[in-house]
Amino acid sequence: MSEPTTASAVSEEPVSEEPVSDTSVSDSSVSAGQDATEAVDSPEAPAEPTAPPSVPLDEPADGVPHVVETERGLTEAAAAIAAGEGPVAVDAERASGYRYGQRAYLVQVRREGSGTWLIDPIACPDLAPLDEAIGRAEWILHAATQDLACLAEVGLRPRQLFDTELAARLLGLPRVGLAAVVEHYLGLALAKEHSAVDWSTRPLPQPWLRYAALDVEVLTELRNLMGVDLALQDKSEWARQEFEALLHWEPTERVDPWRRTSGLNTIRSRRGVAIVRELWYARDDIAQDRDTSPGRILPDAGLIAIATQAPMSTDDLPRGHRAIARYGRQWVAAVKRASAIDEADLPPRTLRSDGPPPARSWADKDPVAAARLNEVRTDLTTFAEQHRIPVENVCSPDPLRRVVWRPPVARDVEGFADALRSHGVRQWQADVVAPLLAKAFETHPDPA
CATH class of the missing domain: 3.30.420.10 (Ribonuclease H-like superfamily/Ribonuclease H)
Incomplete structure (x- = not known):
């Protein structure tokens, strides 16, 4: 479960962490829209039956x-x-x-x-x-x-x-x-x-x-x-x-879960990031001990406020939330632990991803790869619309980008299918996507 997201101000209200699932998929059926238009334009068109x-x-x-x-x-x-x-x-x-x-x-x-x-x-x-x-x-x-x-x-x-x-x-x-x-x-x-x-x-x-x-x-x-x-x-x-x-699904164990703290991007120094990390774990210990959701102990905005001020005593803690004063000694101890870390051991502000760069930068970094990705995306969208299925259920964006950015040695249908499966793509998805990849790579060959 992700940590609660909060506004920049320190709020006194507890933050609900109930997962919000994406429970809607847009319906882009062209034919349905055409039918509706024809029904309006034609005076002889029968009225649509009203659902009970x-x-x-x-x-x-x-x-x-x-x-x-x-x-x-x-x-x-x-x-x-x-x-x-x-x-x-x-x-x-x-x-x-x-x-x-x-x-x-x-x-x-x-x-x-x-x-x-x-x-x-x-x-x-x-x-x-x-x-x-x-x-x-x-x-x-x-x-x-x-x-x-x-x-x-x-x-x-x-x-x-x-x-x-x-x-x-x-x-x-x-x-x-x-x-x-x-x-x-x-x-x-x-x-x-x-x-x-x-x-x-x-x-x-x-x-x-x-x-x-x-x-x-x-x-x-x-x-x-x-x-x-x-x-x-x-x-x-x-x-x-x-x-x-x-049947084989397990929750993903996040690396450095504290990096999901809302507002972490406003902390500009590695020392400040280390303070947020120590505060996050201090809050987690308190929450576990009290069997309470961490967001109900102190919202993320409270952690960021403390990290920004980096107080070395309880008198220096920011005001605005009773949990800051209530657990003041724990917050100050977390700040002091972070302050004692050697410079060389401080956590980086961001983690280097093992995946490809963001797709928006591909046109500058590798125009051919960008053209291949755009073609496959277009073909996948067409397939998804024809089969009335969300495109992300045909193939998730991450494995698709990885295979396009670092293609297999064998750039045929079977080679692409193997590469997709290695990233967790189901066989039925590989059967759909691999031919589209092979076509895109044939249309956009490597530069001479």
Whole structure:
């Protein structure tokens, strides 16, 4: 989870760190626009049928289940899930922006013939019995990468899965949030007003439990309908490869996570950067000790304000946030640690990237590479529009730039496919992109 971004002023308000996912993809369908124009221009064109209003989904079919909080209850839940049939809908609720880390504070599972179960992983920290009960059955999740890590922490790991958010992207849906996808396929309105609450709260309020149960209520029906559409659009194999890759997904461990501190770019000296680093780790230690989100201890703007003044005593600390005074000794100790670092050991202001330079500079550095990249981008955009899929889901920008900037020795389709796969590109993506790369390199050969 990224550190909170804040304004330049030191704010007294806590900063929410709930991840904001990109849940919309622009719909650039030309034909749809033409149809709409023709309908307006032609007096004989029939009126477009009005979509029926969505039906609120505000109560689970079987009511809101009790929360499993004992080992006996967990054994009962596992037995029920084992006796069910078909895939298992799975979800987890975290306390992002409230607690330290990304652990799960509620796990929801639902299966045909088993009903819905809400399990407290704080009271039952080892869900291995549930994992064994699910076995090799397919998991259904929405936005799997948000939950896989915290579910693995409590012993839940899928053997196969279906991600309804990723499927929505592959199918070209204009909005891919769970509520939007449910409305698109089922005509149901799924409320999401409790998505960013503090799920570490105990006891959990009944409206929150209702929300949690509804999150898995229709995932199986949704998965079946989306599976049909994937087949109709000849994208089943694309989805299979994407879901298979998710089974091996792990969160990226960031190098120097403190470098994501908002406002770090305003610090002009290496010594100042070292102070920010020490302050960041001091805040992280406090947050971990208090089991509180770091942004609720002190916003990034507070760290930058302290680093700018570099106080050597608590009397010299900047004013404006009570946490600066409350943890004054820790902040001053961090500044002193940074001040004692030898000049040669100070961290650089920026890290050198192992990737190619920014694409905007290619025209000056290597015009041929720039022309190749532009051609492939244009062809990829055309492919994406024709197949109604976001271009970034056909190929992420980073591996594409890397292969164009440092091409393989064999500049044929197979050579480019191997190079793309070495950067984590799926086989179906390599099958699409490699021929475009080979064509671009043939059109724009190396200068004589």
